[in-house]
Every structure is written in C-alpha cells, then in structure tokens.
Amino acid sequence: MPYRIAKTLTIESGHLLTKHRGRCRFPHGHSRTVEVVIAADQLDANDMVCDFKALKHALNEFLDRWDHAFCLNTADPQFAFFQQTYAERVIPFVATDPTSEVMARTIFDTLQRTLQEQAQDPTREYPIPTGVRLERVRVTETATSWAEYSA
Numbered sequence: 001m002p003y004r005i006a007k008t009l010t011i012e013s014g015h016l017l018t019k020h021r022g023r024c025r026f027p028h029g030h031s032r033t034v035e036v037v038i039a040a041d042q043l044d045a046n047d048m049v050c051d052f053k054a055l056k057h058a059l060n061e062f063l064d065r066w067d068h069a070f071c072l073n074t075a076d077p078q079f080a081f082f083q084q085t086y087a088e089r090v091i092p093f094v095a096t097d098p099t100s101e102v103m104a105r106t107i108f109d110t111l112q113r114t115l116q117e118q119a120q121d122p123t124r125e126y127p128i129p130t131g132v133r134l135e136r137v138r139v140t141e142t143a144t145s146w147a148e149y150s151a
C-alpha cells in the first residue's frame with residue numbers, strides 16, 4: 001500500500017504495573033502520545049487516504065474514555081476499591097498489566113473494529129473510505145520510551 005497517513009493524540013493517564021520490580025509498581029501518570037498509521041492503495045474522491053479528521057474522530061470515540069483515567073489490572077487487589085471510588089475513570093485491563101505494549105494492542109484492535117464499522121457508513125460527516133488499512137499504533141509513554149503494535 002503506497003499511501004500512508006498518521007494522526008497523533010495525547011492523553012493524560014495514570015497506571016501502575018503490578019508485575020514491575022521498580023517504581024512502576026506504584027501509581028503514577030504519563031502524558032501519552034498515541035500515533036496511528038493507516039494505509040491505502042489509492043486515494044479517495046478527495047485525494048486523501050482519508051480525512052485526518054475522520055481518523056481523529058474514530059480514535060477519539062474510544063480514547064477520550066482513557067483521558068484523565070486510571071488504567072489498572074483487574075487482578076490488582078485494589079481494583080474493586082478503585083472502580084467503586086472512581087467509576088468510569090478506571091479503565092480495566094483484564095488480568096493484564098496496562099503496559100504501553102498492551103495499550104497499543106488494545107487501541108489497535110478497537111480502532112480496527114471502529115474503522116471497519118465506519119467504512120460501512122458513507123453518510124458520516126467525515127467518512128472512512130473502504131479499503132483503508134490500519135497499519136500500526138504507537139504509544140509513547142515517556143520522552144524516551146514507546147511501544148508499537150502492528151498488523
């Protein structure tokens with residue numbers, strides 16, 4: 001697929017890593033940059049892979065829930081407490097730590113489903129053309145660390 005576009009969003013989120021030996025097992029936060037790349041063989045009627053706004057809307061539908069939220073392994077002994085206390089601002093990661101790798105995979109799988117659904121609806125203000133392919137999702141955790149998940 002010769003054409004490729006990317007969109008980047010930033011979210012503020014907290015987490016802790018139950019399996020980490022160091023400080024990352026304690027609650028802490030990150031300004032996370034999420035970069036998604038989609039590809040296409042040909043351009044649409046607007047001479048685009050797809051409108052950047054379409055990509056932003058598709059990503060935001062899901063990622064807004066992670067903004068100013070706390071990502072937590074459901075196996076954490078404190079999970080029930082956090083969920084009762086902070087309700088929808090606690091994002092459950094089922095029996096897995098919310099590492100950058102797991103976040104990248106979760107975002108990839110969810111965005112792929114969203115793009116497929118929205119490509120069936122040409123009446124959207126910013127439609128997703130059929131034939132576009134989600135190539136990769138990169139989650140940047142700190143100034144020096146990122147993880148990527150790709151097709």
Ligand SMILES: Nc1nc2c(c(=O)[nH]1)N=C([C@H](O)[C@H](O)COP(=O)(O)OP(=O)(O)OP(=O)(O)O)CN2
Binds near residue numbers: 028099100141147
């Ligand atoms: N492969 C992964 N390793 C680590 C993850 C992760 O998601 N995937 N996450 C963490 C912690 O969340 C930590 O906050 C970030 O790690 P790190 O880059 O080590 O952060 P530092 O600011 O301490 O980096 P320095 O370069 O050492 O200052 C840990 N590992």
